[in-house]
Structures are given as C-alpha cells and as structure tokens.
Amino acid sequence: MPEDVINLLNYLFSEILDGRNTTVSHGVEQALDRKPKDFSAYVKEVAANGTWANA
Incomplete structure (x- = not known):
C-alpha cells in the first residue's frame, strides 16, 4: 500500500x-x-422507503 494512503488512513x-x-x-x-x-x-428510514433502491 502506498505511503500516502497509509498516512491518510492513520489520519x-x-x-x-x-x-x-x-x-x-x-x-x-x-x-x-x-x-x-x-x-x-x-x-x-431511507432504506425502508426504497430511496436508495433506485440509485
């Protein structure tokens, strides 16, 4: 894993x-x-009303 990604994850x-x-x-x-x-x-609430199902 690149050092900058490691630093970002640590942050x-x-x-x-x-x-x-x-x-x-x-x-x-x-x-x-x-x-x-x-x-x-x-x-x-949002998952129950199906809003994300059509995304």
Missing part, C-alpha cells in the same frame, strides 16, 4: 473517526427548524 482513524464528532449539535435544528436525527435512524 482518518486517529483524528476524524476518534469519536469527537459523535454528538449532535444544535445547528441542524437551527438550519432545518426541526430536531436532528441520529444518522443510523436516518439510514434505516
């Missing part, structure tokens, strides 16, 4: 996916004028 798993971005902020509510959804709930 992703140590900085981006370390859990610091797991909280839901109030910005979604302010922008959309509704409570935010957990991403896993969104995925289940």
